[in-house]
Amino acid sequence: MLAVSKTFGPDAVRQAQAAGQRCFGENYVQEGVEKILALREPGVASMPTQWHCIGPLQSNKTRPVATHFDWVQSVDRLKIAERLSEQRPEALAPLQVCLQVNVDGGLTKSGVTPVELPALAEAVSRLPNLRLRGLMCIPEPAPTFEAQRAVFLQARALFDQLNADGFALDTLSMGMSDDLEAAVSAGSTMVRVGRAVFGDRPLKLTSVA
Numbered sequence: 001m002l003a004v005s006k007t008f009g010p011d012a013v014r015q016a017q018a019a020g021q022r023c024f025g026e027n028y029v030q031e032g033v034e035k036i037l038a039l040r041e042p043g044v045a046s047m048p049t050q051w052h053c054i055g056p057l058q059s060n061k062t063r064p065v066a067t068h069f070d071w072v073q074s075v076d077r078l079k080i081a082e083r084l085s086e087q088r089p090e091a092l093a094p095l096q097v098c099l100q101v102n103v104d105g106g107l108t109k110s111g112v113t114p115v116e117l118p119a120l121a122e123a124v125s126r127l128p129n130l131r132l133r134g135l136m137c138i139p140e141p142a143p144t145f146e147a148q149r150a151v152f153l154q155a156r157a158l159f160d161q162l163n164a165d166g167f168a169l170d171t172l173s174m175g176m177s178d179d180l181e182a183a184v185s186a187g188s189t190m191v192r193v194g195r196a197v198f199g200d201r202p203l204k205l206t207s208v209a
């Protein structure tokens with residue numbers, strides 16, 4: 001489980017760490033970087049923690065992501081992946097990457113189309129400082145378990161097809177607070193859970209300073 005800590009401050013992350021949680025997801029680059037740094041302050045006992053960037057990425061925001069995060073799940077075009085690879089500091093392990101795929105054709109959403117996915121996976125897998133781990137999707141809310149599951153099964157089929165084509169993907173990131181059961185039943189390997197862990201998000205961004 002990825003605990004999505006967006007809008008919650010470092011104290012909420014520390015509480016989850018104390019309960020054994022090790023992987024955290026952030027949507028907004030600046031908020032995420034501030035939180036990562038705050039939790040690394042000298043003197044603050046820090047747990048081995050993995051940080052995943054799960055929000056939409058613009059090319060002018062790739063450098064702080066490449067510098068501070070361990071994973072990026074929202075890669076949906078080659079230009080972003082190339083920048084992340086170029087900007088990943090030499091001293092760090094490769095950035096772990098999932099391709100965000102727009103499975104249900106939601107018009108307003110980011111994500112590579114299923115048709116364009118194989119070519120993007122091929123190109124990203126050749127970049128030196130990235131390691132392609134799998135797929136991520138955020139389907140539109142659907143009214144029933146079966147409707148949710150049907151969309152997740154499409155993502156699962158794309159994942160299986162890439163592996164049949166020779167990719168060694170191990171991560172299928174799908175399912176959030178409202179649809180995680182359907183995602184798990186369709187083969188999710190990672191659910192990204194915010195509200196069901198931390199409670200409802202405050203309307204205003206919590207300061208992390």
Ligand SMILES: *Cc1c(COP(=O)(O)O)cnc(C)c1O
Pocket residue numbers: 004006027054055138176177178192193194195196
């Ligand atoms: C906010 C967010 C989540 C968590 O959503 P909840 O409904 O709070 O569980 C998961 N994935 C992404 C990409 C998000 O932006």
